[in-house]
Amino acid sequence: MFKPLRIGKHEARYPLIQGGMGVRISAGSLAGHVAKCGGVGLVASPGIVLNSEFFNGSNYLKNSSLALKEELRKAYEIAPDGIIGVNVMVALTDFEELVVAAVEGGAKVLVCGAGLPLTLPGLTQHAPDVALVPIVSSVRAAQLIAKKWDKAYNRLPDAVVVEDPDTAGGHLGEKIENIGNGDYDQYETVRGVKEFFRTEYNLDIPIIAAGGIWDRADVLHALAEGADGVQMASRFVTTVECDADDAFKQAYLDCKKEDIGLIMSPAGLPGRAILTNQQGIIDYDRDRASSCSHGCLKKCSYKESGERFCIVRSLDRAQRGEVDSGLIFCGTNAYKANRIETVQEIFDELFAETAVVSHEEAA
Secondary structure (H helix, E strand, O other), X not given: OOOOEEEOOEEEOOOEEEOOOOOOOOOHHHHHHHXXXXXXXXXXXXXXXXXXXXXXXXXXXXXXHHXXXXXXXXXXXXXXXXXXXXXXXXXXXXXXXXXXXXXXXXXXXXEEEOOOOOOHHHHOOOOOOOEEEEEEOOHHHHHHHHHHHHHHHOOOOOOEEEEOOOOOOEEOOOOHHHOOOOOOOHHHHHHHXXXXXXXXXXXXXXXXXXXXXXXXXXXXXXXXXXXXXXEEOHHHOOEOOOOOOHHHHHHHHHOOHHHEEEEEOOOOOEEEEEOOOHHHHHHHHHHOOXXXXXXXXXXXXXXXXXXXXXXXXXXXHHHOOOXXXXXXXXXXXXXXXXOOEOHHHHXXXXXXXXXXXXXXXXX
């Protein structure tokens, strides 16, 4: 029933990419188990050195690449033949270094968002088998990336992720005032991006729907609306194999629909998170008179003026279980989590070929 997902030279058994979640929410364990089950597992590179053996408190940028390679090693230990990749935010100060480290560590797929990855093909020219996948929220962004890549590098994306800012978790590629106003149509964008590549380049690449995908019905809906696969993130948080602390997972189990909303990140991007502890996040840095110590982002209001809070430290605290003062990113459907399950159980639910097939599915 479900077609494999082929991205460049790599074919996953199921049409699913596990979305990258930092800091260390999707590291070696989660990415490895998703790949083992037949999906594409992504290690999230932002803040990957924190809470690792490579961090001594002052070598954030210096040792991030080492930490990333170690998580890739762990993932391949779990799934030696799996499709394992890395999510690298364009907004990161060490974007270029992390891309190079990902390739050196054996990543088969690079997924890049939080900005337009206009230089990505140039950083990976020595590794043509690594699939390059930008994240966009508009046809216009896909056009800009494709035209730049084609002209400068004679390269086009191997797939494109279309992220819905109305439902996705974490940093979002849209102005905050445009999110949730009812104007955005994700699947119109999916079809528009697909049509652009077919018309402009005679190219049929996978277009992946991201945001709001939770269960089998969501997957089937995405495929019926023209997507070639889905990217799921929040659903994998409450798994045994997720790299987050149990307290982080419990925050998902405890949250209500009305607890989830938007914040303005010091990165200058809106983000979706659990909002019940927002004052605690702000108070943590204010009470300690903290300043930027890592320089993780190219542009950051906290680094530049002390505005808001240190996002990488707040994400790190949450990952380690300090949920009262840690930032907990999530998608709009996180409140649907009601138990801890395994990655395999999720795949069994989403893709079981023995499931009862409705007339709509059969069509």
